[in-house]
Amino acid sequence: MELNKDNNKSLSNAGSQLSVEREVVIKTDKLTKRFGDFIATNQITFEVYSGEIFGFLGANGAGKTTAMKMLCGLSKPSSGNATIAGFDIYRQTEQIKRHIGYMSQKFSLYEDLTIVENIQFFGGIYGLSDQQLKTKSNELIETLGLQKEANKLVNSLPLGWKQKLAFSVAVLHEPRIVFLDEPTGGVDPITRRQFWDLIYQAADKGITIFVTTHYMDEAEYCNRISMMVDGEIKALDTPADLKQKYAVSSMDEVFYELARGAKRNE
Amino acid sequence: MKQFITFVKKEFYHVFRDRKSLMMLFGMPIVQILLFGFALTNEIKNAKIVICDYSNDVTTQQIINKLEASKSFEVQRVVSDHFQIEKSFKSGDIKLVIVFPENFNRDLLHLNKAQVQIIADASDPNAANTLTGYATNVIRSYQQELSSNYSAPMQIIPEVRMLYNPQLKGATNFVPGVMALVLMLVCVLMTSVSIVREKERGTMEVLLVSPINPVLVIIAKAIPYLLLSVINLAVIILMSVTLLDMPVNGNIVLLFVESILFIITALALGLLISNSVESQQSAMLISMMGMLVPTMLFTGFMFPIENMPVALQLISNIIPAKWYYIIVKSIMIKGLGFASVWKETLILTVMAAVILVISFKKFKVRLE
Amino acid sequence: MKSVELNNIVKTYNKGEIKAVNNVSFSVNKGELFGLIGADGAGKTSIFRILTTLLLPDSGTASVDGCDVIKDYRTIRKKVGYMPGKFSLYQDLSVEENLNFFATVFDTTIAENYELIKDIYVQLEPFKTRRAGKLSGGMKQKLALCCALIHRPNVLFLDEPTTGVDVVSRKEFWEMLKTLKQQGITILVSTPYMDEATLCERIALIQSGSIMMIDTPGQIIKNYPDKLYAVKADNMSRLQNVLRSNEQIKSCYSFGDFHHITMDNVQLTVDNLLVSLQNEGLNDLEVKEIIPTIEDCFMNLMSS
Structure with a gap:
């Protein structure tokens, strides 16, 4: 597929910690989802590599959410194939769920549980042992500097803290891939950057990041990004190459160039 | 005025586009009536009974045979001590116990009269009523046979005892109860939910920041439910008259006017609830727990109020449905006119007025 | 009015x-x-x-x-x-x-x-x-x-x-x-x-x-109080770590494909910075003075 021709280039661009031989953790082949006559996602084909930060962009209603649901094993595709962390998207959804993490702006943590309780609950779901849970939650609370707040209810935290905590909880069980659905919406600019620091740390540990965002500067932080328009992937490349290809200076303009032609509504 | 009409129109759109609620709105009274209708069917077959025979003579044997021959009964056991009686009822499937005292035959022959006791489980009053009737009939026809054989008239005197529900509140009491229940549910639940929905969706915010008078918002909300409730009422009455042979002995116009008064009271209650809650869920919960349960408990159509502790009897007075229930029973069953229900009507009117005033006062012109 | x-x-x-x-x-x-x-x-x-x-x-x-x-x-x-x-x-x-x-x-x-x-x-x-x-x-x-x-x-x-x-x-x-x-x-x-x-x-x-x-x-x-520079290198996350550990860099925030930094200009010049970054093994370096965006101003106000 022509969109993938620059894979090697993107690898070198992604940084020195990445080796050239890279494992594919998400692989889709003509993945399609229809709702009646409406084709929400139309034959999308792409690969995401281990440890990569992959930006999944698109206009409202372009089919991002539908695609993401399929990849998380929440929705069954109409046709096409995909493997997530080596597991088949049709038959092995349980294994897929065990090896991914998920965080969205809308739902992340239980507001009426304390920070420690949330960590233990979500850790427990993924079958961490008591010993693991204890070390992990201490580690996490320390990294985030939440020692004083550890036994406070989540709803007493500022939004930025919640988002950071939610992300840390989503990667607690060291998933192969973590899916982030607009994780930084509405967060102040400094906290937003701290959030991205966490993303980089996770990626350095080899966790693949699959992220959607409305902030175009964040698109630049991704190793590669894909752009969905009207259910199809219209572009997939490194931010630098996309800007070059469309002869513009910012991702904002790339997005505008691509999405302007969109015909479809949600 | 035009604002008001548009508002009402909008509310009707909401109602008719929400198919599920609409189904519930009209399905519920129909289901309720049908359910109670089944409870009211007067033919009972093969009811299990127990005979307690202290006499154990020819006559009692003959009566037992007659009972057994009847399609209505199935004699489960014949026992001879009264401890067994209560045990039989407690076991649940025994509906009736017939007790022949000692020396039944001798009394009958020598004194020309004898007593038989019929004890029924009246927790299902309709069944109890019907079954005691059947049993009395069987005994009476046996008595007639006997009398034709002997010259002297023989008398068997059945003594009926109802267990668990001596008042024998029955069939006709349910329809007015269902009416009160359904109207309460529709009005309180639907109005409170529909107002709270506007709060939840944020549309209330926009309405508040508009020149429209909040009172108008409220009244416009209430109108569709008032209308739907009247239709509901008509359906209930029609069904109970045609399917359940309920009488409407009194003035039907009066019945509707009184019902509208009750509906307004319920709408006001719904409004009051919506003022103090923020989510549809809590509106629903409060309507169910706070309105439905007391209506069922304290109206008197399921549990006789007279048997309750004084404290509960006093509480029952603040339940609007209690007064409506009395009014409906008086008009529908007893065929009484306004002169006999003016007191209850006055109480309902005062209740409606007080609740309305409170809820208008409490209606927030701001978000807090 | x-x-x-x-x-x-x-x-x-x-x-x-x-x-x-x-x-x-x-x-x-x-x-x-x-x-x-x-x-x-x-x-x-x-x-x-x-x-x-x-x-x-x-x-x-x-x-x-x-x-x-x-x-x-x-x-x-x-x-x-x-x-x-x-x-x-x-x-x-x-x-x-x-x-x-x-x-x-x-x-x-x-x-x-x-x-x-x-x-x-x-x-x-x-x-x-x-x-x-x-x-x-x-x-x-x-x-x-x-x-x-x-x-x-x-x-x-x-x-x-x-x-x-x-x-x-x-x-x-x-x-x-x-x-x-x-x-x-x-x-x-x-x-x-x-x-x-x-x-x-x-x-x-x-x-x-x-x-x-x-x-x-x-x-x-x-009103932005400092001179603002955009810095770029072949390895951006390493660049950030290096910049943050430099005491003469007053602030460093990632900003799309650049990091925006302010520095203590008395002690540090652009040329000095370039040299020190090169010494850290960073390549393809680019440093330029830029006009701040509102987001830069916002972050500056937040942290002061």
Whole structure:
């Protein structure tokens, strides 16, 4: 597929910690989802590599959410194939769920549980042992500097803290891939950057990041990004190459160039 | 005025586009009536009974045979001590116990009269009523046979005892109860939910920041439910008259006017609830727990109020449905006119007025 | 007369436990496009709700179009248009039904003020029988804007109209606001997107209930206290670590494909910096002085 021709280039661009031989953790082949006559996602084909930060962009209603649901094993595709962390998207959804993490702006943590309780609950779901849970939650609370707040209810935290905590909880069980659905919406600019620091740390540990965002500067932080328009992937490349290809200076303009032609509504 | 009409129109759109609620709105009274209708069917077959025979003579044997021959009964056991009686009822499937005292035959022959006791489980009053009737009939026809054989008239005197529900509140009491229940549910639940929905969706915010008078918002909300409730009422009455042979002995116009008064009271209650809650869920919960349960408990159509502790009897007075229930029973069953229900009507009117005033006062012109 | 005026407004929740608005004062001129820029929870919505008479302030005074927000709330409600942050139209009513309803609520008709909403409404017209709940995000915003404008308000309050909307729809929305401004309507808009700040005439940067700065975007940028540089290298995350551990670098934030830094210019020059970065083994280095964006200014104010 022509969109993938620059894979090697993107690898070198992604940084020195990445080796050239890279494992594919998400692989889709003509993945399609229809709702009646409406084709929400139309034959999308792409690969995401281990440890990569992959930006999944698109206009409202372009089919991002539908695609993401399929990849998380929440929705069954109409046709096409995909493997997530080596597991088949049709038959092995349980294994897929065990090896991914998920965080969205809308739902992340239980507001009426304390920070420690949330960590233990979500850790427990993924079958961490008591010993693991204890070390992990201490580690996490320390990294985030939440020692004083550890036994406070989540709803007493500022939004930025919640988002950071939610992300840390989503990667607690060291998933192969973590899916982030607009994780930084509405967060102040400094906290937003701290959030991205966490993303980089996770990626350095080899966790693949699959992220959607409305902030175009964040698109630049991704190793590669894909752009969905009207259910199809219209572009997939490194931010630098996309800007070059469309002869513009910012991702904002790339997005505008691509999405302007969109015909479809949600 | 035009604002008001548009508002009402909008509310009707909401109602008719929400198919599920609409189904519930009209399905519920129909289901309720049908359910109670089944409870009211007067033919009972093969009811299990127990005979307690202290006499154990020819006559009692003959009566037992007659009972057994009847399609209505199935004699489960014949026992001879009264401890067994209560045990039989407690076991649940025994509906009736017939007790022949000692020396039944001798009394009958020598004194020309004898007593038989019929004890029924009246927790299902309709069944109890019907079954005691059947049993009395069987005994009476046996008595007639006997009398034709002997010259002297023989008398068997059945003594009926109802267990668990001596008042024998029955069939006709349910329809007015269902009416009160359904109207309460529709009005309180639907109005409170529909107002709270506007709060939840944020549309209330926009309405508040508009020149429209909040009172108008409220009244416009209430109108569709008032209308739907009247239709509901008509359906209930029609069904109970045609399917359940309920009488409407009194003035039907009066019945509707009184019902509208009750509906307004319920709408006001719904409004009051919506003022103090923020989510549809809590509106629903409060309507169910706070309105439905007391209506069922304290109206008197399921549990006789007279048997309750004084404290509960006093509480029952603040339940609007209690007064409506009395009014409906008086008009529908007893065929009484306004002169006999003016007191209850006055109480309902005062209740409606007080609740309305409170809820208008409490209606927030701001978000807090 | 100012169109909107706030004096020392304070608003707390939970009996004073949460301070949502902390002694805020500002004013908006007639016909101005004024932006309230800040993250979620900064107090934007509380300010909007106080101005639209939905909330009472704990203390302080405020007026809209010459009317006091507490005493004259009924008059204000006739004169303002308000679009709350959450999409707040009737999802089960069609586009046309919604518009008609709101026109009647404000005691007017679509025809009466058609001129004002024409440009926006023509885009909605093809979907006018569609239920509002089935519209796309961008279309919903347009319909909500139409409904807020239907009575030709003197002041228009738009609470985060572009949150969650994609770049294309956001651009369109701001174009519409520019057209409206020409009609003489005062517009107050709030947004968490810093890049939208430059589209306003004046902005207030708000954080944790307090206003950090109010001015024109140009002036705010001019007031940026330091020289700002953009730095790039082959390995951006390593570059960031190196920059952060350098004590002469006062601030370092990633910004798209560059890191934006300010430095202690007495001790460090661009040339020195380049040398020290090269010594750290970083290649393809690029350092240039740049004009700050509003986001740079915001972060600078936040951390000072």
